[in-house]
Amino acid sequence: MSADVEFFRRLVLERSGLSLGVDKDYLLHSRLTPLMREEGLATIDDVFSRIRADPRGLLAQRGVDAMATHESFFFRDTTPFDQLRDVLLPALVARCAATRSLRIWSAACSSGQEPYSIAMLLLEERRLMPDWKIEIVATDMSEPILTRARRGRYSDFEAARGLSEARRTRWMRREGSEWTVAPEVRALVDFRAHNLMDGTAGMGRFDLIFCRNVLIYFEQSQKRWALQRLAEVLAPEGALVMGSAETVVGLDSAFVPAMGLRGVFVQR
Ligand SMILES: C[S@@+](CC[C@H](N)C(=O)[O-])C[C@H]1O[C@@H](n2cnc3c(N)ncnc32)[C@H](O)[C@@H]1O
The missing domain is CATH 3.40.50.150 (Vaccinia Virus protein VP39)
Structure with a gap:
């Protein structure tokens, strides 16, 4: 696992409390792929390295947000x-x-x-x-x-x-x-x-x-x-x-x- 990925995992934990174990690698990729495309970056690794270079920046914030599950519905679970x-x-x-x-x-x-x-x-x-x-x-x-x-x-x-x-x-x-x-x-x-x-x-x-x-x-x-x-x-x-x-x-x-x-x- 690259140091940039590990840095991102820790950032998500500190900023949001969300725990992304290694079993969540698929989540990292699927949730960050739209961000990668929007930013015109070639690979997910580029996303991780940009976030690490500027952890207070907008991309880092959007990356943390992207890891959350937003599923909800009315009167959920009744x-x-x-x-x-x-x-x-x-x-x-x-x-x-x-x-x-x-x-x-x-x-x-x-x-x-x-x-x-x-x-x-x-x-x-x-x-x-x-x-x-x-x-x-x-x-x-x-x-x-x-x-x-x-x-x-x-x-x-x-x-x-x-x-x-x-x-x-x-x-x-x-x-x-x-x-x-x-x-x-x-x-x-x-x-x-x-x-x-x-x-x-x-x-x-x-x-x-x-x-x-x-x-x-x-x-x-x-x-x-x-x-x-x-x-x-x-x-x-x-x-x-x-x-x-x-x-x-x-x-x-x-x-x-x-x-x-x-x-x-x-x-x-
Ligand atoms: C699965 S939704 C739950 C929505 C609603 N409570 C429900 O049960 O239907 C989880 C929400 O938690 C938010 N969330 C995750 N970590 C958070 C944090 N540290 N502080 C505030 N909101 C957070 C996410 O952005 C997401 O919208």
């Missing part, structure tokens, strides 16, 4: 959203009644389907908190994916993935060949650039955090560190929702599984 509607939200409404405000963080939100799904669900349950201040902060480390998320425009395939026809009709508008998220849904979501490896200073306090399908790519120590930072901005009785294949068990982290709920964790 259960977390059913649990939000049936268990987490009623508890939050009872707990936050004094302030009549709710702050939710969708950390690593990719192209926006996760925060928009949360917003749709909260609007469907609006009667529980009619005049409350609701804020969904949605963050990702990748600027290009955030630009997509902010636009809130989805293809037929994306708009059909996870959204029932009833929800699509209620919360999306047909615009040309695409579907656009309705203004009242978009109004609840505030998209911001944020890297989980930079900690959580300045993020404020959240009642609920969704951090799904991202820590699974992190090395254990990075994962533990990131979880600790999330715990610091989560309200004491708040909850963390993770992906269906993710857990904090065995990590000695600040969280323990919430009894009777799948993929939900509370402070130890």
Whole structure:
């Protein structure tokens, strides 16, 4: 393995927490090939050496971004959203009644389907908190994916993935060949650039955090560190929702599984 490739692996780990073991060589090549072509470079090795020569440059940033998986869809895995509607939200409404405000963080939100799904669900349950201040902060480390998320425009395939026809009709508008998220849904979501490896200073306090399908790519120590930072901005009785294949068990982290709920964790 060349020193330039190893340098890139370390850069990705430091900047994003993503762990690229040697078994991920195919990923390095397939994800960096478009970048190579756009830059007019002859080989992938040229990409690695250019990144090493200028690790703070745009190519390095785009290379790190390219290694992330951006796969997402509306109401992904269904259960977390059913649990939000049936268990987490009623508890939050009872707990936050004094302030009549709710702050939710969708950390690593990719192209926006996760925060928009949360917003749709909260609007469907609006009667529980009619005049409350609701804020969904949605963050990702990748600027290009955030630009997509902010636009809130989805293809037929994306708009059909996870959204029932009833929800699509209620919360999306047909615009040309695409579907656009309705203004009242978009109004609840505030998209911001944020890297989980930079900690959580300045993020404020959240009642609920969704951090799904991202820590699974992190090395254990990075994962533990990131979880600790999330715990610091989560309200004491708040909850963390993770992906269906993710857990904090065995990590000695600040969280323990919430009894009777799948993929939900509370402070130890
Ligand atoms: C697979 S998507 C998950 C999207 C959504 N949470 C879901 O479950 O459908 C993972 C996202 O994590 C982002 N990501 C990866 N490392 C990150 C980091 N260190 N900080 C913030 N976002 C990160 C990627 O850019 C990508 O958009």
